[in-house]
Amino acid sequence: MNENQQLASLARRLETLNQDIQARPRQIRQFEKDLHLVYDDLCAAYLNAGPEQRIDVLLALEFRDRLLDPLVAYYKYIAAQAAKAAQKKRQDQTTAQLTRQAVTASLLIGRSISEEEIAEANQQVLQAAAVAKIDLEALRQRLEIPYRYFVQRALQYHRGRDRIRALKALGIAIQVNPALEKDDRVQALAATLTNETELSAMITTSDHYLLKKFVENLEEEDRIQRSRMQPKSRTTLDVIRSWFAS
Secondary structure, eight states, X not given: OOHHHHHHXXXXXXXXXXXXXXXXXXXXXXXXXXXXXXXXXXXXXXXXXXXXXXXXXXXXXXXXXXXXHHHHHHHHHXXXXXXXXXXXXXOXXXXXXXXXXXHHHHHHHTTSSOGGGGHHHHHHHHHHHHHXXXXXXXXXXXXXXOHHHHHHHHHHHHHTTOHHXXXXXXXXXXXXXXXXXXXXXXXXXXXXXXXXXXXHHHHHHHOHHHHHHHHHHHHHHHHHXXXXXXXXXXXXXXXXXXXXXX
């Protein structure tokens, strides 16, 4: 399995774990352990994967508050491991790999939390990068995804009738590059995905909080619709009644 295939599989795993946490919140400790392993594999595969697969990881994390705390915990852990490796002799390769994974985790977190909360981890990454002679700015630039890829992914998901992922991808593109708000094609796509006027659609998709609430409402509607379509489990009383009916 190459990096693209592995990352696509891990993105799907994130979606599944998010649903599991929502359905079984009391098992959060076990899910956090599972997520730590997923993030470890994900941050390694992300480094060499293509833009489409990287975008799918970002979409899996977008608006997923349940997945954020374990990601922050993983970042702090991997940054500390990189700093420890940097203090040991003949650990340059290990230090470099751990540092790159930490940078990936930091990029996935984005601006979701305050700088103060991860200040120590950020400092540890700087120290490890200096030892491993890694240009952090060059690495971050290499991992950045141009906004046009998000627009393309939004169109692909729209054609595939995946409205929620299309909205997430388009929202990220617009929020990264506000100039897209004036693009006629982007306006038309936003209006189609939101069922709003172009002006209203741009307000919704350009605001992170508004789009989050919009997507959450769509997901709740989908969940209700799926539950209605599922056959109801038969009770013992239903079985007894069926005997007499036949």
